[in-house]
Amino acid sequence: MYKLSQLTPDGSIMLNGKKITDTILYVNGEYVKKSEAVISVYDSGFQHGDGVYEGIRAYGRKVYRLDEHIKRLYESCYTLNIDIGITQDEMKLIVKELVKKNIEAGIHDIHMRLQVTRGFKAQTGMHPTLNITNSSIVICVDEKPPIFNKDGIILITTWLKRYNPQYMDPKIHCCNQLNQIMAACEAIRQGADEAIMLDHNGYVAETNSTNLQLIKDGILVLPTLDSQLPGITRKAIIKIAKNFGMEVQERNVSISEFYNADEVFICGTVGEIVPVKMIDGKKIGTMIPGLITEKVSHEYKKMTEIFGVSIDD
Ligand SMILES: Cc1ncc(COP(=O)(O)O)c(C=O)c1O
Structure with a gap:
C-alpha cells in the first residue's frame, strides 16, 4: 500500500x-x-x-x-x-x-x-x-496553528450554492465535500482566501469551510442554520455576544448586508475567529479587526482554556 x-x-x-x-x-x-x-x-x-x-x-x-x-x-x-x-x-x-x-x-x-x-x-x-x-x-x-491570516482575509461570492436539506442536509458533517471544494477552487481562481456560498434562495449560507457573521450597529447578525453546518464555534460566539449584552439576530441575510456591514468575520475550529477585509472587491468596515471582532476573539481565546476536556482525567 x-x-x-x-x-x-x-x-x-x-x-x-x-x-x-x-x-x-x-x-x-x-x-x-x-x-x-x-x-x-x-x-x-x-x-x-x-x-x-x-x-x-x-x-x-x-x-x-x-x-x-x-x-x-x-x-x-x-x-x-x-x-x-x-x-x-x-x-x-x-x-x-x-x-x-x-x-x-x-x-x-x-x-x-x-x-x-x-x-x-x-x-x-x-x-x-x-x-x-x-x-x-x-x-x-x-x-496546525489557526490556518487563516488574522490580519484579515478576502472573500468572493461563488455561483455554487450550498446544499439545503432538499438535496443533502448540511447538518450531516460528511466526508464528501465536493460542493465546498468546487467553491474553494473558485476562490483560488479569483485570488481570494475563501468563497461565500449562498443558499438556494440567494441568501448567504456560509463560506466553503467556515460559518460567517456580521456586525451592524452593534448587533450580531448570523445567517440561519437552514443551509449551513451548525458550527460549534458559531454557537460559542452567540453565547459571547449575549454575555456582552449584544442583540443577536439569526435570520436570512443577503450579500448586500455583508458588503455594508461594520464588521464581518468567519469562524470555525480550524481557524478560530478571523476578520474579513474584502468581499467581491468591496472593502468591509473601517478597521481590521473591528472592535467587536477583537473583543469576541479575545473572549473566545479564554473559552478555549476553560471548555476543554483534560487528557489527564
Ligand atoms: C462547512 C463548514 N462550516 C463551518 C464549520 C465550522 O464548524 P466548527 O465551528 O464546529 O468547527 C466547518 C468545520 O468543519 C465546516 O466544514
Whole structure:
C-alpha cells in the first residue's frame, strides 16, 4: 500500500518546500506514524466519501469542546445508518490517548480530523450491502496553528450554492465535500482566501469551510442554520455576544448586508475567529479587526482554556 513516506527519498513529508511534522495517527485500532498510515482502497470513505468527520483542536492538555464534537459526529452517523461500533465515551478515550501520545512526541498546536466511514467493501459499488466490516475509524493529527491570516482575509461570492436539506442536509458533517471544494477552487481562481456560498434562495449560507457573521450597529447578525453546518464555534460566539449584552439576530441575510456591514468575520475550529477585509472587491468596515471582532476573539481565546476536556482525567 502507498505510504506518505514514499514521497521523498528520506521519507519526510513536504509541503511548499516546508517539512511537515510526522505526527501519530489512529487508524482502526492502531496508533501509527502519519508517514506510514494506510487504509484500504476499498474503504467506503475512499470509494464514495461515505463517512463523516469532525475537526477538533487541543489546547495544551485539553481537547476543546470534545463532548460537543463527539455528539455531532454520532448524530451524523445515526442519520446515515453508520454504526460506529463503539460508545461515545470509548471514542473520547481514544481521542484523549491520541493527544497524549502526540504531546509526548513533542507535537504542538494539535488539530485532528476524526473520520468515521461505513467501512470496507467486498467489491466496488455504492450499495451499503456490499460492506463487509464495521465502520473505519481514523483520526488524523496535524501540527496546525489557526490556518487563516488574522490580519484579515478576502472573500468572493461563488455561483455554487450550498446544499439545503432538499438535496443533502448540511447538518450531516460528511466526508464528501465536493460542493465546498468546487467553491474553494473558485476562490483560488479569483485570488481570494475563501468563497461565500449562498443558499438556494440567494441568501448567504456560509463560506466553503467556515460559518460567517456580521456586525451592524452593534448587533450580531448570523445567517440561519437552514443551509449551513451548525458550527460549534458559531454557537460559542452567540453565547459571547449575549454575555456582552449584544442583540443577536439569526435570520436570512443577503450579500448586500455583508458588503455594508461594520464588521464581518468567519469562524470555525480550524481557524478560530478571523476578520474579513474584502468581499467581491468591496472593502468591509473601517478597521481590521473591528472592535467587536477583537473583543469576541479575545473572549473566545479564554473559552478555549476553560471548555476543554483534560487528557489527564
Ligand atoms: C462547512 C463548514 N462550516 C463551518 C464549520 C465550522 O464548524 P466548527 O465551528 O464546529 O468547527 C466547518 C468545520 O468543519 C465546516 O466544514
